[in-house]
């Protein structure tokens with residue numbers, strides 16, 4: 001199972017790992033990053049979270065060959081606070097979010113993430129979740145489909161595509177990935193389809209909606225900041241401009257004095273900045289990495305430190 005960890009060295013360096021520290025890998029995936037953290041721990045602890053059971057099963061094997069000081073948790077990272085509470089941990093020294101999906105999730109034909117192979121339209125990272133991509137394309141209104149395709153997929157022809165979906169499902173429920181690809185092709189015409197590949201954007205939008213990816217990111221960042229020890233760090237890799245926008249804003253807001261109290265002689269502690277930005281501009285993959293891994297193309301890394 002091959003997953004190439006994007007900006008691995010940059011993330012590990014960003015964490016400033018102490019051998020007795022507590023670190024959270026909120027997106028364990030195929031353990032590419034967790035493995036490197038665990039190697040650097042002596043008395044410390046790694047808490048590795050993923051909502052995908054396949055990823056967890058694979059990574060359990062990888063990590064147990066390195067050392068014993070880790071806990072793997074099958075949950076959504078939005079529950080970070082509850083996860084730490086259960087382990088009787090109040091503060092940690094570093095947290096990684098390497099967002100999105102891993103290559104095996106995409107390559108695994110049965111999950112419905114790929115627009116290139118036929119499968120039931122699923123796209124749930126956590127198979128216990130109720131709503132799948134199939135539910136969305138068959139039940140959302142025309143306007144709601146248009147909205148998510150436009151917002152999360154940034155697809156210009158979202159309106160004609162959502163209309164075509166609504167027409168198609170009147171005749172027959174849309175069940176598979178390739179049925180959806182055909183509907184998209186019919187909506188936009190072959191010329192646009194082969195030039196612009198709107199199916200990529202529509203599948204991305206559905207994945208974001210199915211897994212509520214932007215909502216959970218927005219919720220977890222303040223929780224993550226509040227879970228850090230002094231000098232503890234967070235490293236986030238995003239793959240989508242909307243994700244990066246959320247991370248950038250949350251980090252900026254928490255690194256500046258609240259506008260309401262700016263200029264006061266004695267600023268109450270709760271209004272002081274909680275973090276400092278380690279990099280003002282996002283770190284991008286090196287030219288070498290861009291050449292070697294096409295998945296790294298849209299990646300951006302932001303790092304902060306608790307003060």
Ligand SMILES: C[S@@+](CC[C@H](N)C(=O)[O-])C[C@H]1O[C@@H](n2cnc3c(N)ncnc32)[C@H](O)[C@@H]1O
Pocket residue numbers: 003004005006026027028029030031032033034049050051052055075076077078098099100101102125216
């Ligand atoms: C890009 S991969 C991580 C790859 C990993 N860093 C590595 O080097 O192998 C993202 C992983 O995060 C998981 N994931 C995404 N969103 C999640 C969430 N909200 N809660 C828990 N896991 C999530 C996915 O299931 C996937 O396995």
